[in-house]
Amino acid sequence: MNDTVDISIIIPVYHTDPAQLRTALASVTSLTVPYECVVVFDGEPEPALADVVNEFDETYVRALMIEHAGVSVARNAGIEAAHGRWLTFLDSDDRLIGEGLESLVRFGVAVDxxxxxxxxxxxxxxxxxxxxxxxxxxxxAGEQGLSDFMAATLEVDRGVALAWSKIYDRGFILQSGVRFDPALSVDEDTLFVLDAVAKADAIGFNPVDMYAYQRHEESQVMTFREDYAQSVRIALNKMKEHVDRFGDRKVQEAYLQHVVFYVLLLMLHYVFNAANGWSTKERRAAFKRILDDPMYAYAIRHAHLDSFGLGKRISVFALRLRSYGLMKRICAIRDRQLGKTGNVVAMTGQ
Structure with missing residues (x-):
C-alpha cells in the first residue's frame, strides 16, 4: 500500500458519454488531499473516452481495462488496483463533492x-x-450499533444502501474479502454494503454532502429491461440468504421493507413502464403475477413502513388492495414528478 495516497476513487466505465466522464473526473481533481483515481474500462473503450482520461494528469488519474464483465467485476478490479488508505466509488456519470469527501477521510481517522x-x-x-x-x-459500534446500521442499509429511504457516498478502509476491504457479486445486475450495491457492515467493527456517519447522483433517462432505473423482474427476484433471494445468516430480527424486518421497495420499482419501471409496449391485458397479467408471488405477497402484508415516506405508504396501500387502477395512476404521477423542475427535498432518516 502507498501510504502517501489518502483516498482512491474507483470509476467503472462502460459506454459513458465522454462529457459526463469529463465532469466526473473534473470533480475528483478538486480534492486537496493526496488522491488517485482509477478508471476501470469495462471492455475496450471508445477512443473518445480514452481521450478524456488522457486530458488529466496521469500522476493522479490512471486507467486500466478489463474484458467486458459488468460493473461489479470492474469495481472489484479497481479495489485490487488501488493504493489508497481509503477507497470510494464514483459512477462515471456522477460527481464527487471534494470538500465533503475530505471531511469523511478526516472523520474516519479521528473516530477509528x-x-x-x-x-x-x-x-x-x-x-x-x-x-x-x-x-x-x-x-x-457494538452489536446494537452495527445492527442499527445494517437495518438502515435495507431501509432504502435512509440513503445508506448504495456503495457510493461512503469511504472504506482499503485494508479492511481486502482482508475481509468483501467484493461485489458479479452474478447480480440489480441490488449489488446493497449486498456489498451489507456484507461490509457485517464484518466491520465500527462505522461512522458524517452529515456532509460528498456525492451528487445524476438521475437521467439513460439511468438503469429509468429504462425498460425485459429481464428486470427476474433480476430483482434473483437479487432478493441472494439478499435473503445473507440476512438469514445474520439472524438479527431488526435486519429481517428491514429486509421486508426492502422487498416492498423493489415491488414498487417493479410497478414503476416494469409493469407500468410505457417503453415496454405491453397491452392492458399483458400489464394486468404482470401486475397479478408479481402480487401473487409468495415472497412479495408476504412482504406487502407484513412489512413495517416506518422508513417510507407518505408517497410510498400510499403506494403500498394500493398494493394491499391489489388495485391495478390506483397503482397505474400512482405510477403515472411519479413519472410526471420525475419530469418536473425546481423542487428541493431534504430526506433525513431518524
Missing amino acids: CQIVQGVYLKESNGMLERCALTDSTHRY
Whole structure:
C-alpha cells in the first residue's frame, strides 16, 4: 500500500458519454488531499473516452481495462488496483463533492472506523433530494450499533444502501474479502454494503454532502429491461440468504421493507413502464403475477413502513388492495414528478 495516497476513487466505465466522464473526473481533481483515481474500462473503450482520461494528469488519474464483465467485476478490479488508505466509488456519470469527501477521510481517522457514510444529493430533471441518514455525526459500534446500521442499509429511504457516498478502509476491504457479486445486475450495491457492515467493527456517519447522483433517462432505473423482474427476484433471494445468516430480527424486518421497495420499482419501471409496449391485458397479467408471488405477497402484508415516506405508504396501500387502477395512476404521477423542475427535498432518516 502507498501510504502517501489518502483516498482512491474507483470509476467503472462502460459506454459513458465522454462529457459526463469529463465532469466526473473534473470533480475528483478538486480534492486537496493526496488522491488517485482509477478508471476501470469495462471492455475496450471508445477512443473518445480514452481521450478524456488522457486530458488529466496521469500522476493522479490512471486507467486500466478489463474484458467486458459488468460493473461489479470492474469495481472489484479497481479495489485490487488501488493504493489508497481509503477507497470510494464514483459512477462515471456522477460527481464527487471534494470538500465533503475530505471531511469523511478526516472523520474516519479521528473516530477509528472501517466505513464512513456521508450525504448524497440526487439530481433529476431539476429536482434535488438530499439523502442523509441523520442530521448529526454518529459512530455505530457494538452489536446494537452495527445492527442499527445494517437495518438502515435495507431501509432504502435512509440513503445508506448504495456503495457510493461512503469511504472504506482499503485494508479492511481486502482482508475481509468483501467484493461485489458479479452474478447480480440489480441490488449489488446493497449486498456489498451489507456484507461490509457485517464484518466491520465500527462505522461512522458524517452529515456532509460528498456525492451528487445524476438521475437521467439513460439511468438503469429509468429504462425498460425485459429481464428486470427476474433480476430483482434473483437479487432478493441472494439478499435473503445473507440476512438469514445474520439472524438479527431488526435486519429481517428491514429486509421486508426492502422487498416492498423493489415491488414498487417493479410497478414503476416494469409493469407500468410505457417503453415496454405491453397491452392492458399483458400489464394486468404482470401486475397479478408479481402480487401473487409468495415472497412479495408476504412482504406487502407484513412489512413495517416506518422508513417510507407518505408517497410510498400510499403506494403500498394500493398494493394491499391489489388495485391495478390506483397503482397505474400512482405510477403515472411519479413519472410526471420525475419530469418536473425546481423542487428541493431534504430526506433525513431518524
